[in-house]
Amino acid sequence: MMAHMKPSSGAHVGANNSVSHIMWQVMLALSPATAFGLLCFGWPALNLFVITVLSAVVFEAFCIRLKGRAAKPVIMDGSAVLTGWLLAMTLPPWAPWWIGVVGSGLAIILGKQVYGGLGQNLFNPAMLARVALLISFPIEMTTWANVSPLFFSHSPGLIESWHITFSGLDTIDASTGATTLGFIKTEFSQNRLLTDILKDYSGFRNFIGATRGSLGETSTLLLGLGGIWLIRRNIIQWQIPVSLLLTVMLLAGVFHAVDSEHYVSPLLHLNSGALMCVAFFIATDYVTSPNTPTGQLVFGAGCGLLIFVIRTWGAYPEGAGFAVLLMNSATPLIDHYIRPRIYGRDRKGKPLEIPKS
Amino acid sequence: MLSFFKKPRFRGGVHAEEHKTATAALPIADNFPLPKKLYIPLQQHVGKPAEPLIMVGEKVLKGQLLAYSQGLISAPVHAPSSGVIVDVNDYPAPHPSALPIRMIVLETDGKDEWVKTQTVDDPFQLNPEEISLRVGAAGIVGLGGATFPTAVKLNMGRENHVDTLIINGSECEPYLCCDDRLMQERAEQIIDGVRLMLHGMESEYAVVAIEDNKPQAYLAMLAAAEPYPTVSVIQIPTRYPMGWDRQLIGYVTGKEVPVGCRSSEVGVTIHNVGTAYAVHKAIRYGQPLLGRVVTVAGGAVKRPMNVEVPFGTLISELFEFCEVDKEQTARIIMGGPMMGDSLPHVGLPTVKATSGILALTQSELKNTDEQPCIRCASCVSVCPAGLRPLDMANNIRINQLDAAVDLGLKDCISCGCCSYICPSNIPLVQYFKYASGEVMARQQAQHKSEQTKRLIDARNARMERIAQQQREDELARIAAKAERERLKAEQEALV
Numbered sequence: 001m002m003a004h005m006k007p008s009s010g011a012h013v014g015a016n017n018s019v020s021h022i023m024w025q026v027m028l029a030l031s032p033a034t035a036f037g038l039l040c041f042g043w044p045a046l047n048l049f050v051i052t053v054l055s056a057v058v059f060e061a062f063c064i065r066l067k068g069r070a071a072k073p074v075i076m077d078g079s080a081v082l083t084g085w086l087l088a089m090t091l092p093p094w095a096p097w098w099i100g101v102v103g104s105g106l107a108i109i110l111g112k113q114v115y116g117g118l119g120q121n122l123f124n125p126a127m128l129a130r131v132a133l134l135i136s137f138p139i140e141m142t143t144w145a146n147v148s149p150l151f152f153s154h155s156p157g158l159i160e161s162w163h164i165t166f167s168g169l170d171t172i173d174a175s176t177g178a179t180t181l182g183f184i185k186t187e188f189s190q191n192r193l194l195t196d197i198l199k200d201y202s203g204f205r206n207f208i209g210a211t212r213g214s215l216g217e218t219s220t221l222l223l224g225l226g227g228i229w230l231i232r233r234n235i236i237q238w239q240i241p242v243s244l245l246l247t248v249m250l251l252a253g254v255f256h257a258v259d260s261e262h263y264v265s266p267l268l269h270l271n272s273g274a275l276m277c278v279a280f281f282i283a284t285d286y287v288t289s290p291n292t293p294t295g296q297l298v299f300g301a302g303c304g305l306l307i308f309v310i311r312t313w314g315a316y317p318e319g320a321g322f323a324v325l326l327m328n329s330a331t332p333l334i335d336h337y338i339r340p341r342i343y344g345r346d347r348k349g350k351p352l353e354i355p356k357s
Numbered sequence: 358m359l360s361f362f363k364k365p366r367f368r369g370g371v372h373a374e375e376h377k378t379a380t381a382a383l384p385i386a387d388n389f390p391l392p393k394k395l396y397i398p399l400q401q402h403v404g405k406p407a408e409p410l411i412m413v414g415e416k417v418l419k420g421q422l423l424a425y426s427q428g429l430i431s432a433p434v435h436a437p438s439s440g441v442i443v444d445v446n447d448y449p450a451p452h453p454s455a456l457p458i459r460m461i462v463l464e465t466d467g468k469d470e471w472v473k474t475q476t477v478d479d480p481f482q483l484n485p486e487e488i489s490l491r492v493g494a495a496g497i498v499g500l501g502g503a504t505f506p507t508a509v510k511l512n513m514g515r516e517n518h519v520d521t522l523i524i525n526g527s528e529c530e531p532y533l534c535c536d537d538r539l540m541q542e543r544a545e546q547i548i549d550g551v552r553l554m555l556h557g558m559e560s561e562y563a564v565v566a567i568e569d570n571k572p573q574a575y576l577a578m579l580a581a582a583e584p585y586p587t588v589s590v591i592q593i594p595t596r597y598p599m600g601w602d603r604q605l606i607g608y609v610t611g612k613e614v615p616v617g618c619r620s621s622e623v624g625v626t627i628h629n630v631g632t633a634y635a636v637h638k639a640i641r642y643g644q645p646l647l648g649r650v651v652t653v654a655g656g657a658v659k660r661p662m663n664v665e666v667p668f669g670t671l672i673s674e675l676f677e678f679c680e681v682d683k684e685q686t687a688r689i690i691m692g693g694p695m696m697g698d699s700l701p702h703v704g705l706p707t708v709k710a711t712s713g714i715l716a717l718t719q720s721e722l723k724n725t726d727e728q729p730c731i732r733c734a735s736c737v738s739v740c741p742a743g744l745r746p747l748d749m750a751n752n753i754r755i756n757q758l759d760a761a762v763d764l765g766l767k768d769c770i771s772c773g774c775c776s777y778i779c780p781s782n783i784p785l786v787q788y789f790k791y792a793s794g795e796v797m798a799r800q801q802a803q804h805k806s807e808q809t810k811r812l813i814d815a816r817n818a819r820m821e822r823i824a825q826q827q828r829e830d831e832l833a834r835i836a837a838k839a840e841r842e843r844l845k846a847e848q849e850a851l852v
Contacts, residue, residue, distance in 0.1 A: 008688075008699050009784065009786045009787040009790050010695050010696045010771070010776065011695045011696075011786065012688060012715075012717065012722055013374070013531065013695070013723055013777065014723030014724065014778075014782070017780045018724070018780050019728050019731055019780050021780065022731075022733065079731075117729060118729045118731060119729040119730045119732055237738075286732045286734065291737050292745070340740075340743040340745065342616075343368070343613070343742045343743050343768065344613060344615050344616035344618075345616050345768070349765075351615045351616040352613060352615035354615055354623060
């Protein structure tokens with residue numbers, strides 16, 4: 001007689017997927033936009049990206065060792081790399097090295113491990129870190145480098161890039177400026193009107209991403225394509241991105257229609273890589289978003305509403321991070337109230353009536 | 358079908374890799390050598406075990422009644438072949454625990470000699486009650502795996518005036534294709550069984566639903582049903598768990614069965630194709646249920662096949678016949694890989710519920726390296742019952758079983774979709790089965806303590822009543838004595 005191990009319940013077979021597989025696919029979807037960002041902002045951006053991702057991994061390993069567990073299998077699930085990656089994408093491309101390190105520390109330690117590690121955190125770690133950095137270091141976090149592609153003569157070379165990353169920019173004004181949304185915000189305070197402000201705005205350059213902005217958040221096109229690929233691969237569901245983008249578009253459309261000199265057009269809103277990044281990659285984070293389709297629709301709409309409100313009337317033009325964090329805190333509530341209907345029961349959980357025929 | 362626009366016709370579910378090609382093209386093997394010994398459990402069905410009426414040493418013929426059904430929900434057991442009863446005792450059950458249950462051990466004589474059977478010329482002349490009676494006496498139970506006594510279901514259908522009989526030919530579990538082969542090879546007999554069931558339930562029409570990954574079975578059944586307007590054959594999408602009765606009822610009729618009700622209460626009854634075939638044999642030829650087609654498959658099986666075996670055949674003999682590689686076998690499963698039970702060893706008999714025996718290799722099994730839940734909610738989207746497995750599992754992990762029950766633990770059908778899809782390899786169904794058992798044990802314990810308390814209270818009240826009675830008697834006696842003394846004193850005074 002063959003003797004066989006402890007008894008186990010079904011399913012004895014499984015779908016061919018794993019946590020790390022999911023994480024790597026998300027990174028794959030992020031990589032075109034990231035590569036484009038690195039190309040646009042050159043060596044300093046690459047330095048920052050590598051430093052941020054590496055320090056995220058180091059902090060994760062440190063925390064796991066503190067728990068007395070083997071770090072390698074946990075690192076291999078790819079979640080720390082992804083967190084570092086997402087954080088790096090939202091940083092100003094020429095930010096100094098310590099921004100990346102502090103950011104990763106905040107994301108991994110305060111954003112994730114203090115809650116108990118993977119799957120336990122209430123807030124999206126990358127967004128938590130970004131918002132904390134933005135409040136703590138407003139200068140460094142809003143110094144946006146000009147587009148200066150790799151291998152161009154006026155772009156910083158390797159040596160210069162080390163200088164930028166490790167000791168800061170010498171000639172800030174010459175090589176930096178404001179992002180489109182930030183520019184609009186400051187110009188509004190000068191009482192200028194939109195048609196005047198947007199004279200130099202190029203929708204096309206924003207669409208492909210050759211514009212000032214966060215390291216990997218400039219290209220609407222590439223982020224959007226990556227996100228659609230994730231939906232096609234069934235890694236993320238359509239509910240959050242669609243409801244988020246629709247809400248922003250509808251609100252912006254209504255306000256723009258009423259007063260087109262003071263409210264930015266819905267297309268300009270949509271045509272910002274940051275919004276795409278949040279809609280497809282940040283708000284869809286499994287851990288911090290609701291787990292029913294209806295809940296996800298509500299969550300996405302909430303994010304969209306808050307993004308619009310913060311962008312339009314708030315102090316931070318790049319308000320998506322705040323919006324996501326606020327909705328993250330509402331996720332348990334959404335999950336509590338929005339549940340799928342159980343088979344054979346009504347929405348309240350009472351058995352259905354037998355139909356009279 | 359009217360419900361197409363009202364709600365999705367299929368909720369949740371997964372499309373598992375089918376693994377059916379190895380056996381689906383092979384005819385059912387009928388050359389399985391008759392085993393020397395058959396181990397026939399007295400309980401192969403839902404309900405009370407059957408009660409043996411034979412003696413050890415008695416000679417029996419094929420089809421002879423060995424144990425009679427006991428109570429309302431039960432089924433009799435018959436001799437799968439002729440021979441001598443050598444033992445009635447406890448042997449390991451085909452169950453993950455392999456705990457002993459009562460079995461009749463029959464030593465076959467190789468003659469396979471039939472008992473005299475009762476045939477009928479025109480079964481449609483029998484009255485419907487008689488059909489149920491004969492089906493019950495033949496020991497027929499639901500052969501899809503639920504093993505609910507078929508006669509009881511026929512009766513319920515008749516009493517509830519069910520109009521639709523659904524015949525479940527979905528066979529949605531991967532690897533299994535015994536029903537597929539049965540439909541391909543014995544379509545006419547199955548359709549005859551379906552018509553007999555319709556007659557037994559006094560229902561109007563039957564729908565045979567077959568998953569669209571079995572086109573040959575569909576065509577065969579379609580041809581067989583062609584002369585009969587009351588029986589229609591339809592194709593349904595291939596998606597697990599299509600064979601869940603409620604799912605199939607919803608898909609075919611658009612009806613939803615309320616929690617706590619039987620499907621016959623909404624006017625539908627569902628039977629398996631194998632059951633219909635068994636009904637045909639029982640009514641037309643008076644043959645009780647003695648064996649079934651079993652799929653033997655899996656990566657460790659050299660000659661995978663569908664084979665007709667008598668009940669009580671040990672899995673070890675089946676494996677020998679199909680040349681199973683013992684070294685490569687990582688897990689033995691009775692049933693399909695989604696809902697089947699893993700068996701600890703092969704010294705266990707096949708029973709009425711055995712639709713398949715799988716010998717899977719390590720590479721076929723799901724990875725058991727458990728990782729933290731990332732709340733990806735795949736389990737929520739695949740759950741056909743509309744539960745949230747991840748939240749239930751979280752509550753069970755911290756022993757908050759009441760919270761899990763509130764989330765719908767009791768509505769879980771253990772279909773295994775959540776475990777199948779989970780990227781973190783969390784054994785969700787295992788959690789739910791554990792919790793259900795624990796909740797039941799706790800309820801029983803609570804019931805017991807309540808019962809004990811009630812008895813103690815009753816005893817205290819009784820003792821109190823007795824003490825009160827005694828006190829009253831004592832007072833009465835004292836009073837009587839005083840009265841007597843008073844009378845005596847009065848008499849003395851008079852004197």
